[in-house]
Amino acid sequence: MALLSIRNLSVEFSTAGGPFRAVDGVDVTVDKGDILAIVGESGSGKSVSMMALMGLLPWTARITADEMSFDGTDLRSLTARQRRQVIGRDISMIFQEPMTSLNPCFTAGFQIKETLRQHLKLDRRARHARAIELMEMVGIPDPARRLNAFPHQLSGGMSQRVMIAMALACQPRLLIADEPTTALDVTIQAQILDLLQDLQKSTGMALILITHDMGVVAETAQRVQVQYAGQKVEEQPVRALFETPHHPYTAALLAALPERATERRLPTIPGVVPGQFDRPEGCLFSPRCRFADDICRHRAPPVQPPALGIARCHYPLDTAATEAAR
Template identity: 55%
Template sequence: MLLSVKNLSTEFPVKKGIVRAVEDVSFDVDAGEILAIVGESGSGKSVTSLSVMGLLAEPGRVAAGSMEFEGRDLATLSEKDYRELRGNDMAMIFQEPMTSLNPVYRVGKQIVEAIRTHEKVSKKEARERAIDLLRKVGIPSPEKRIDDYPHQMSGGMRQRVMIAMALACNPKLLIADEPTTALDVTIQAQILDLLRRLRDDTGMAVLLITHDLGVVSETADRVVVMYCGQVVEEAEVRALFDHPMHPYTLGLLKSIPRLEDDDTKRLYMIKGMVPNPLEMPPGCHFSDRCDSCMDICRTQMPKLVDAGGRKVRCFLYEDADGHVKSDAAIAEAEAEAVADAEAAREVETAEALLAGEEIREAELEELGKDEEGIR
């Protein structure tokens, strides 16, 4: 086991109370494995990775749980020990390369600095390694591009520079936070292929953070689905796509357009919005948006239980005491959940069309009054 996170909770004290951005999160990452963490914006994905890296901004803090990297308890490390670990054994590709790279320094200087921070090598040797890294990540003419400033590179090139910097000291774990954000599909495919190839060549593990399920299906070995700071489902990637269990996972997958879909129907959407972290609904956090919500969901929080060789947090699969239901009861509940989602697709589409028409009529009426006033 390379990385083991158990019952992690991360909090941010604010004027109106405590925001628990990560709540009781547990997962493991094995050497050479690609684990994806998916969910909407605000689900706690990035905060989880920053907690592991020890890069939480004040006043954020790890309130509970444990994080072990190769058996070392990260919570007990001093800042000096953490700095030696970061960039050396653990590295991170941040979400936006333009803001992560220093705009006043050449990219080569930044990679050289990362190498020399952790290893005792000369500037010449570090520069040669930086050129080799740029070549490895697919940057053409690395001998020339090493002296470019970040603004002289495209978004895809800057992302490759960030990957090269993260790989400078051959880390055992690479955390990639939305590595393909704002990139076109061609560059996105190249970056993902690069991550897979580097995993195969070096044996490093990758913790991939994304909201794009297409990226997950092409890249990951296992998937952790997060919602409102909690893990709601964990499974092998094929099992999750073939048989989603949690209604939130089902909603995410049904929201993806498919060529075989009936074009007479609107695309499915998960109703509502992610709740305010200071005003979470009682019981299950997803209850207000769930098509299969039951009475117990509004009063009691479900536990993360093992069901069918995977983990899920939902009362469709467990009773009030936290025990897994029988296979027959689970099959019946799943069939009802799929039917509920299909019914919601029809109803919500009609309601959305009517609501949109009413808003449009009101706007036209208001516009007519304004024109009369001008005359």
């Protein structure tokens, strides 16, 4: 049985201009100890999908799913009190912006200890010892002193480490990392990614890594799920995806990597991800796809079998076409 199983997840927001579907029929499966990367441009519904799982979307969001289960427990049927016993303890999340996710009014130590108090019911002495242990685990020097630091007294990399310590406080079985290296310099990015990999190996937890950096995916993940305009368009093991992408969008993302460039100017994908008022009738990628024809523009594409990367495409790329796309 999969640790996390989500089937046909949709998230629709009520707006002044009418309903907007930010996530459209997405499936997510994560096994114990698995590392899944979810990639795509901004506006692809990556973060919204996981925020829906965590129950952190505003009241304007309408969430539907055929299945949303964690280790056999149906998350849709839980009360708010029951859900709080799972979220934050068994499922935890590192948010995208540590400088805005930490509360500026409280010290780093207080915020870590509050997680321990809420979920593990530890006494004051045990919370203090565990907070120091967590800060040492994530590589924060002089942890006893750093517990008394406020967020504005910490650097971006240090704040991110505090966020990771908070997320790991209750030894979660599933950790969601939402672009954990955003706004960090290259050296700190490498340190954070190495830290997450080491912690995943030492604890055996499953990891969902949300990113738009294909280089991070190649170094970290085991499987890759590509999302576009709220839909999952491809899913493959990392090596297979990099060697033989089957969806034109995936091939275009990989072609834009500097190490794959054959000309001085990097290739780009024309246009933008469709929004609320410009969603195409057929394939959502058709306005930007150089392989699109009238069928693509007017008919929703089928989902291909696993041998073709579960690609949501009328004409999934074969090896020869992929090489041409690069």
